[in-house]
Amino acid sequence: MVNVWVNGQPSSSLSPLDRGLSYGDGLFETIRINEQGPTLFDLHMTRLETSSGKLGLHVDHKQIRAEIISFLATQLSVSSVLKITITRGVGGRGYNPQGCEGSTRILSLFPFPDYPKNAQPVGVALYECSTRLGLSRALAGMKHLNRLEQVLGRAEWQTSEFAEGLMFDINGQIIEGTMSNLFIVEGDTLVTPDLTLSGVAGVCRQYILDQAKSSGIKTQIRSLSRNELLLASEVFVCNSVFGVWPVISFAQQCWQVGNLTRTVQLWLNKVLET
């Protein structure tokens, strides 16, 4: 059972003319809720606000924060996932956003996903998706509602052998998982793909980069090839719901779970679980 609020009120109904549906004209965030409340909340809200500005959405961010607090106060405080969707609201036919001064705000609370139990301690196998991610400077980085490539990527495997799939861009560079970002360890450096032209700049990825900086661990954001991944000493994927999953296999390569991966995993568990 999913609880949903639309524009500050419990609702199970949205206009079929909403631009979120017509064009994917909007954004979303998925936030892990634990007994203390939303986690990594400021990073999520900052990304939402920054991306709203880029898309020119008319959003009152104070109002959204207030609605989230009211919404969560009505829910039982169990481990769950809050999804925030913001669209440009109802519009006519046609791409022109002029005249769309409002927004649609959807809050929905989902049970915590049924992730594989061994994913955190033991690690996961990565599937190699053949669906390629497009390149688009205007849209890269944002968690917008245009997510067909992720749907097609995720549809490629259904066996439980793989907990996540790795996606490449149309030039064959590694971008991210279908629902996560990727890091590798090279020497003593954390490396994660550059997302200037493709991918979602995850809140968890940002938190890891920030923590590494304040811990004196070197980081690099750059383009990353399949071969560099295969030669890495450690590999992990991350998102703001599950935290960090060590990657123990991809294609013919296998890895042990490394020390830096465990360190980063602890950073995230500290904020996500307590």
Next chain:
Amino acid sequence: MVNVWVNGQPSSSLSPLDRGLSYGDGLFETIRINEQGPTLFDLHMTRLETSSGKLGLHVDHKQIRAEIISFLATQLSVSSVLKITITRGVGGRGYNPQGCEGSTRILSLFPFPDYPKNAQPVGVALYECSTRLGLSRALAGMKHLNRLEQVLGRAEWQTSEFAEGLMFDINGQIIEGTMSNLFIVEGDTLVTPDLTLSGVAGVCRQYILDQAKSSGIKTQIRSLSRNELLLASEVFVCNSVFGVWPVISFAQQCWQVGNLTRTVQLWLNKVLET
């Protein structure tokens, strides 16, 4: 006032958990309706069926055709635009489409757009959009619901001086208008951009290519640069609602309305207006 049916029934309500909203996981068609009924109907339905197959949507195309006929029978027969939206239906959180065996079918009827009266006889000026279209082999060609780039492109100008905007891909090649396809005339040949990696393969574009073939007029589908456009002898944009608009200016270049443009315009007016 817009009339809407959802899944075969009059409705003003859609689930906020529909995957069309969550991910843009679906397709649409916009069809001009005249007094005889829907125009270019078979081309629209063929594209919808082909694209549904590519996305793995579970759609009963006979049912949709039947719903369209019933829907239109309840409407006053004035000049209007039918929008058909098909999504993968309601789903949980997460990209995986497994288990989504249904679909959501939305039919909506809009008044005929308030296009500039001189666009057909006199021609239009094209705005040069700075928003670039991404490259994605998996999605190119389809009229799917991931249309944020078109929204951003169309948001770039609001003056009535320009009736349409021209969009380039991230490599600087011409792809299409925000809501139309583009043709140029080079010598005696109709040239239109290749849409293998970007753009929407419009029904009107397809009709023009088919008609040209059966009329013995040469056509080329290939990559097209800004310079080639500027050197063209004729330029026009087209879609299945407005037909053909001659382009009379773009950047510093101006054109007369040419004979081949007028020929193609007549082809379309014949099927769209009568």
